Amino acid sequence: xxxxxxxxxxxxxxxxxxxxxxxxxxxxxxxxxxxxxxxxxxxxxxxxxxxxxxxxxxxxxxxxxxxxxxxxxxxxxxxxxxxxxxxxxxxxxxxxxxxxxxxxxxxxxxxxxxxxxxxxxxxxxxxxxxxxxxxxxxxxxxxxxxxxxxxxxxxxxxxxxxxxxxxxxxxxxxxxxxxxxxxxxxxxxxxxxxxxxxxxxxxxxxxxxxxxxxxxxxxxxxxxxxxxxxxxxxxxxxxxxx
Amino acid sequence: xxxxxxxxxxxxxxxxxxxxxxxxxxxxxxxxxxxxxxxxxxxxxxxxxxxxxxxxxxxxxxxxxxxxxxxxxxxxxxxxxxxxxxxxxxxxxxxxxxxxxxxxxxxxxxxxxxxxxxxxxxxxxxxxxxxxxxxxxxxxxxxxxxxxxxxxxxxxxxxxxxxxxxxxxxxxxxxxxxxxxxxxxxxxxxxxxxxxxxxxxxxxxxxxxxxxxxxxxxxxxxxxxxxxxxxxxxxxxxxxxxxxxxxxxxxxxxxxxxxxxxxxxxxxxxxxxxxxxxxxxxxxxxxxxxxxxxxxxxxxxxxxxxxxxxxxxxxxxxxxxxxxxxxxxxxxxxxxxxxx
Numbered sequence: 375x376x377x378x379x380x381x382x383x384x385x386x387x388x389x390x391x392x393x394x395x396x397x398x399x400x401x402x403x404x405x406x407x408x409x410x411x412x413x414x415x416x417x418x419x420x421x422x423x424x425x426x427x428x429x430x431x432x433x434x435x436x437x438x439x440x441x442x443x444x445x446x447x448x449x450x451x452x453x454x455x456x457x458x459x460x461x462x463x464x465x466x467x468x469x470x471x472x473x474x475x476x477x478x479x480x481x482x483x484x485x486x487x488x489x490x491x492x493x494x495x496x497x498x499x500x501x502x503x504x505x506x507x508x509x510x511x512x513x514x515x516x517x518x519x520x521x522x523x524x525x526x527x528x529x530x531x532x533x534x535x536x537x538x539x540x541x542x543x544x545x546x547x548x549x550x551x552x553x554x555x556x557x558x559x560x561x562x563x564x565x566x567x568x569x570x571x572x573x574x575x576x577x578x579x580x581x582x583x584x585x586x587x588x589x590x591x592x593x594x595x596x597x598x599x600x601x602x603x604x605x606x607x608x609x610x611x612x613x614x615x616x
Numbered sequence: 617x618x619x620x621x622x623x624x625x626x627x628x629x630x631x632x633x634x635x636x637x638x639x640x641x642x643x644x645x646x647x648x649x650x651x652x653x654x655x656x657x658x659x660x661x662x663x664x665x666x667x668x669x670x671x672x673x674x675x676x677x678x679x680x681x682x683x684x685x686x687x688x689x690x691x692x693x694x695x696x697x698x699x700x701x702x703x704x705x706x707x708x709x710x711x712x713x714x715x716x717x718x719x720x721x722x723x724x725x726x727x728x729x730x731x732x733x734x735x736x737x738x739x740x741x742x743x744x745x746x747x748x749x750x751x752x753x754x755x756x757x758x759x760x761x762x763x764x765x766x767x768x769x770x771x772x773x774x775x776x777x778x779x780x781x782x783x784x785x786x787x788x789x790x791x792x793x794x795x796x797x798x799x800x801x802x803x804x805x806x807x808x809x810x811x812x813x814x815x816x817x818x819x820x821x822x823x824x825x826x827x828x829x830x831x832x833x834x835x836x837x838x839x840x841x842x843x844x845x846x847x848x849x850x851x852x853x854x855x856x857x858x859x860x861x862x863x864x865x866x867x868x869x870x871x872x873x874x875x876x877x878x879x880x881x882x883x884x885x886x887x888x889x890x891x892x893x894x895x896x897x898x899x900x901x902x903x904x905x906x907x908x909x910x911x912x913x914x915x916x917x918x919x920x921x922x923x924x925x926x927x928x929x930x931x932x933x934x935x936x937x938x939x940x941x942x943x944x945x946x947x948x949x950x951x952x953x954x955x956x
Contacts, residue, residue: 425820427816427820447819447820448819448822448823448824451820451821451822452822457820459817459820463814463816463817463820464813464814464817465809465810465812465813465814465817465818466813466814467809467812467813467878467928468809468810468813468939469939469940469941471940471941471942472806472809472939472940473810475806475940476806476807476809476810476818476821476823477810477821477822479803479806479807479822480806480807480810480818480821480822480823481821481822482822483822485803486803486806486940490946494942494946494947497942498947503947506942507941507942509932525817525821528821529821529822
């Protein structure tokens with residue numbers, strides 16, 4: 375499997391407080407890498423750095439063979455990095471269709487005419503075709519999550535960053551989101567997926583990276599990570615001897 | 617696509633274009649024919665409404681869509697007014713050239729000040745624009761070329777009939793309105809609406825914020841400058857403290873807030889209310905701004921998105937068709953392609 379993303383020695387501190395401390399990992403083409411860890415582990419900060427919202431103090435982000443650390447947010451989007459936000463950030467007064475259309479137009483740098491067909495395809499993929507003309511601000515949570523994924527897909531990303539897209543949903547809704555993620559993976563898109571719902575990560579990812587205190591503690595298959603005593607330590611505060 | 621989906625999307629499709637077209641045709645017929653059946657007073661009122669609508673639309677384009685809340689728009693009103701005064705009074709050229717000069721001077725000035733003020737964020741940008749306008753006012757007061765603080769009588773205004781001034785105001789109002797409609801119906805407008813709703817998210821989706829804001833600022837400045845020339849053609853006298861007075865921007869803010877920020881229709885409704893209220897409060901000049909301020913505050917508390925925001929929320933009304941809609945046939949095309 376070819377590597378699409380390679381993160382090396384990535385670090386950032388806020389006012390002397392190290393939030394990320396020398397993070398290293400890779401993501402293969404078509405691979406889904408899950409990231410788990412307690413609150414404050416630095417998971418969202420990591421996605422913010424990869425997508426360009428935050429600037430790292432040190433390290434490298436090699437995306438498709440190129441260090442993108444100094445690239446602007448919009449350039450990273452154009453190069454093929456899409457992302458969702460933990461709290462969905464829809465364009466509230468625009469319709470669902472307009473949300474996706476704008477994201478295709480600007481994400482892929484195409485004309486509105488060229489973007490229409492792609493926008494409709496995405497609406498069908500995230501199962502929002504029946505709500506296309508509804509204002510995004512009136513959607514319920516599951517549909518806002520679907521829209522968030524759709525908007526992130528609109529730039530035709532090679533790497534999709536998902537930040538707790540299943541958070542706050544019922545188990546039936548989580549299953550729907552998992553289905554959508556699997557469909558995206560089947561199209562060959564690489565995914566980094568932050569999630570607190572362990573069962574979903576176990577089912578939907580190829581590997582899991584466990585983070586805590588701004589460090590990457592272990593990266594392995596979901597089964598191996600769950601067997602590891604480090605998980606217990608991180609979540610339960612238990613030592614190996616206990 | 618399911619039958620349920622088709623039923624959901626069908627009703628919205630038919631009714632709105634009819635309402636839209638009837639409203640627009642009625643408005644155009646009334647406005648074009650107004651000088652032929654309306655008295656001088658009515659014509660003057662509509663002249664003011666059209667001019668205030670133009671500057672309201674431009675302030676709304678900046679604040680409502682690009683997120684640039686400016687308190688310095690009066691700089692361009694003053695530059696527009698002085699362009700008209702200089703062309704007609706000093707250079708004795710056809711006064712319409714004053715409108716052209718107003719647009720050019722405003723764009724050049726906007727471009728120059730954009731470098732420092734675009735590095736200011738949020739409230740600092742707002743204060744920065746205000747300070748620029750104040751500095752311009754002081755500069756004009758001490759500049760002999762523009763007759764210091766004395767200003768100019770714009771005598772050409774007295775030679776024009778109220779009908780001529782009305783049609784100039786109609787032209788300026790139409791330019792402002794069409795500019796906003798054209799922008800919002802374009803690819804650029806799609807990005808602006810995304811910026812309006814969520815700036816950070818729009819950037820992640822690929823919208824270039826700096827470039828979009830700069831384009832908005834330049835367009836808004838040019839048309840505000842032209843509207844400034846039209847306003848002073850009506851007022852017939854300009855001096856720095858009035859031309860660059862913050863009252864202009866206060867009016868724009870009131871118009872936009874009352875009508876509905878971030879909507880094209882908002883400044884139209886806002887300017888009608890503003891001009892009528894100003895007429896009703898004419899005899900209470902000391903209190904008129906206070907009363908307008910109270911009305912604006914109450915409006916913000918009761919309907920933060922303005923009158924048009926309320927209407928839009930309840931009915932989805934869109935007079936100028938800037939909303940993109942999906943037709944059932946569009947999905948049928950996608951389904952057919954998928955089936956193949």
